[in-house]
Amino acid sequence: MTDATDPQAAIDAASEQRGRGRDERVYEHTAGDVQDGVPFVGAGPGDPGLLTVTGRDLLADADLVVHAGSLVNSELLEEYCADAETVSSVGKDLEELIPLLRDAYEDGRTVVRLHSGDPAVYGAALEQMDALEAEGVPTYLVPGVTSAFAAAATLRTQLTLNGTANHVAFTRPQGRTLDPEDDHVSEFVAMGDVTTCIYLGTHAVPEVMDRLLEDGHDPDTPVTVVYHASWPDEDVIEGTVETIGEKVADAGYRASALVVVGEAGAGANYDRSYLYGDWANRTESEADD
Ligand SMILES: C[S@@+](CC[C@H](N)C(=O)[O-])C[C@H]1O[C@@H](n2cnc3c(N)ncnc32)[C@H](O)[C@@H]1O
Numbered sequence: 001m002t003d004a005t006d007p008q009a010a011i012d013a014a015s016e017q018r019g020r021g022r023d024e025r026v027y028e029h030t031a032g033d034v035q036d037g038v039p040f041v042g043a044g045p046g047d048p049g050l051l052t053v054t055g056r057d058l059l060a061d062a063d064l065v066v067h068a069g070s071l072v073n074s075e076l077l078e079e080y081c082a083d084a085e086t087v088s089s090v091g092k093d094l095e096e097l098i099p100l101l102r103d104a105y106e107d108g109r110t111v112v113r114l115h116s117g118d119p120a121v122y123g124a125a126l127e128q129m130d131a132l133e134a135e136g137v138p139t140y141l142v143p144g145v146t147s148a149f150a151a152a153a154t155l156r157t158q159l160t161l162n163g164t165a166n167h168v169a170f171t172r173p174q175g176r177t178l179d180p181e182d183d184h185v186s187e188f189v190a191m192g193d194v195t196t197c198i199y200l201g202t203h204a205v206p207e208v209m210d211r212l213l214e215d216g217h218d219p220d221t222p223v224t225v226v227y228h229a230s231w232p233d234e235d236v237i238e239g240t241v242e243t244i245g246e247k248v249a250d251a252g253y254r255a256s257a258l259v260v261v262g263e264a265g266a267g268a269n270y271d272r273s274y275l276y277g278d279w280a281n282r283t284e285s286e287a288d289d
Contacts, residue, residue, distance in 0.1 A: 004098035010134030011127050025140070034058065035140045038101055038111045038132060040125045042118040042144015043067070047230035048076040050145045056080050058142065063109040066101060071116035071256060073231060081112075089113075094131055101128075102135045113139075118146040121170055122199050146170070148197040150229035151258040154236060155265060163271030165195040165264035172199045173208045186215040189241075189261050198259035202227060205259060206245030212261075217241055224265040227257045238266075 004010075017023075029035055032054055039058050044050035051059075059065060059081040067077065069090035077086050089097055104111045119125035119141055129139040148170060152159050159168045174183035188196040189212060198208065205225060213219060219242035227235040239247045241261070248257070263269055 002099065004095065004102065004131060005134045007094035007098060007127065007131040007134075010131040013134065014130035029140070031141070031143060033140075035138070037138025037140060038105055038113055039140055039142050040113045040115060040119045040123075040129060041142040042120075042123075042146075043072045043076060043114050043116055044145040045117055045147045045150035045230045046073045046076075046228065047150075048073060048079045050150065050230055051076060051080065052142065052144065055142050055144065058112050059084070059114070061110050062112040064101075064104045065112045065114050066097070067114040068116045072114055084112075094127065097128060098131045098135065101132060102137050105132075105137050115144070116147075117150075118144045121146045121148075122172065147199065147226075147229050147256070147258045148260075151197070151224075151226035151260055154226050154229050154234060155224060155260070155267065157264060157267035159195045159197065159260075159264055161195075161264040161267070161270040162273040164269055165193050165262055167191070167194040169194050169196045170199065171196060173204065173211070175200070175204060185261075186212055186217070189217055189221065190215075194262065195264040196259075196261040198261065200257070200259065201255065202248050202251070202253040202257045205248040205257070208259070209241050209245040212241050221261060222263055222266045222268070224260045225257050226260065227251070227253050228255060229258055 034054065041055045041058055062081050062084040065081050065084045065086045066089050067086060069088040101111055101113065113128065115123045115125055125141065132139050148159065160166060169188040171185055171188055172178055173185050174180045185196060185198060185208060188194045219240060221241045223239050223241055223244040225237040225244060225248055227237065237244065237247050237251055
């Protein structure tokens, strides 16, 4: 196994290239096309049934699946790619991951890179793709169900809800991956008509809620935590900015959770929509306007 081109150099070169124009493949393919190269597939939130049909077909053909460790349900791997070699990406840096994927591809093996949820949301997929492309390995994305959408389904609600939340923010707080100045959780919550979906481990919930209280947010703002959405041990913890931290700490969970801040998470106080009201009843001439 030879080293890969410096991944940082590959990332910089790809960024610069994008500044000059789009990759031709953007116009040649639609999302969902099976293409040449290594697909970066979204595994969905956990339940094997929430993988896309294309993702399932790609896994069925794979010889090597490099997956996101405990964020991907092992049942999904057993169900859809039992014959493939499976390797967790956890603890591997780009310098180790890229040669692993490249060498397998160059040896003629069918390779799938499996991310949790959707690779386009907190997935760090692009840097791997850029580094692989620099090695001459084509790559592409296959979307998945992000955990915020799974949480909405669990809660039997919408993330946008007429009269309650017109916007959705996918965010994460300061911590290992985000500097304090890039933390906008408080600003999204302050907007009021935003459903703020916070991607973070349960251990960080009390600290994030303390920060919201320090910033002067209404302590009664509803907060719902969906732990391990769509997994067999899924749980829902209801509270407010003031109470949820303690409730989550008491529950003792240590893994993935999606924190939904705002009334839409509770499906409360919304208005009937225009879509199935006046707009649906408009005359044909009004519809043509
Ligand atoms: C590295 S990010 C990956 C997000 C993923 N790409 C997605 O679209 O859901 C990991 C975070 O996603 C969230 N997450 C992933 N799977 C989850 C699940 N099944 N239930 C709740 N949250 C989940 C958690 O907040 C976790 O800390």
